[in-house]
Amino acid sequence: ELKVEQNPLFLSMQEGKNYTIYCNYSTTSDRLYWYRQDPGKSLESLFVLLSNGAVKQEGRLMASLDTKARLSTLHITAAVHDLSATYFCAVDPKRKRFGAGTRLTVKP
Amino acid sequence: DTGVSQDPRHKITKRGQNVTFRCDPISEHNRLYWYRQTLGQGPEFLTYFQNEAQLEKSRLLSDRFSAERPKGSFSTLEIQRTEQGDSAMYLCASSLDYYGYTFGSGTRLTVV
Numbered sequence: 702e703l704k705v706e707q708n709p710l711f712l713s714m715q716e717g718k719n720y721t722i723y724c725n726y727s728t729t730s731d732r733l734y735w736y737r738q739d740p741g742k743s744l745e746s747l748f749v750l751l752s753n754g755a756v757k758q759e760g761r762l763m764a765s766l767d768t769k770a771r772l773s774t775l776h777i778t779a780a781v782h783d784l785s786a787t788y789f790c791a792v793d794p795k796r797k798r799f800g801a802g803t804r805l806t807v808k809p
Numbered sequence: 810d811t812g813v814s815q816d817p818r819h820k821i822t823k824r825g826q827n828v829t830f831r832c833d834p835i836s837e838h839n840r841l842y843w844y845r846q847t848l849g850q851g852p853e854f855l856t857y858f859q860n861e862a863q864l865e866k867s868r869l870l871s872d873r874f875s876a877e878r879p880k881g882s883f884s885t886l887e888i889q890r891t892e893q894g895d896s897a898m899y900l901c902a903s904s905l906d907y908y909g910y911t912f913g914s915g916t917r918l919t920v921v
Binding site for chain 1: 852867
């Protein structure tokens with residue numbers, strides 16, 4: 702069965718710092734998705750990575766995909782408080798298997 | 810059409826009662842998905858439709874759960890004889906292809 706693991710599960714960081722969230726998955730997938738969820742809200746699509754080596758950037762967030770290593774990263778640059786949320790990765794375009802999420806808190 | 814709509818936003822029900830949730834997808838989207846999310850976890854796939862055909866059901870979807878999409882537009886998710894373990898956020902999403910999922914705001918179910 703496809704498993705998706707994220708780490709860390711909890712991340713507290715200071716504003717201005719950089720950090721990386723990791724997403725590992727257990728079987729072949731050529732697509733990977735990143736979502737953001739604010740407390741009590743639904744999921745917002747951030748990135749869709751469609752091929753090995755894909756890199757996408759939006760503001761302070763950059764996502765990459767290594768299908769050979771079955772690994773995606775979400776890099777946060779110079780974090781700001783507004784980035785505080787839970788970030789999920791997901792694979793399998795038909796059914797979307799989600800990781801457990803990384804709860805990010807950015808402190809001033 | 811501003812997005813995926815779910816109704817109700819919140820539902821409190823007594824154990825053993827039946828509940829039904831509705832999802833209205835983005836009008837041009839032909840695929841519709843249901844997920845369940847419990848506190849501190851990622852969404853879990855329940856089922857999905859392409860047009861009116863239900864193409865897959867997760868084993869999480871017990872016999873007490875049924876979903877329909879009668880005319881390929883809106884969908885309903887019914888839970889019969891609710892149990893406390895059914896308490897969760899039920900999320901609906903729609904897409905035109907496999908890339909562009911749009912999630913609704915969800916229905917939060919509390920079984921007391």
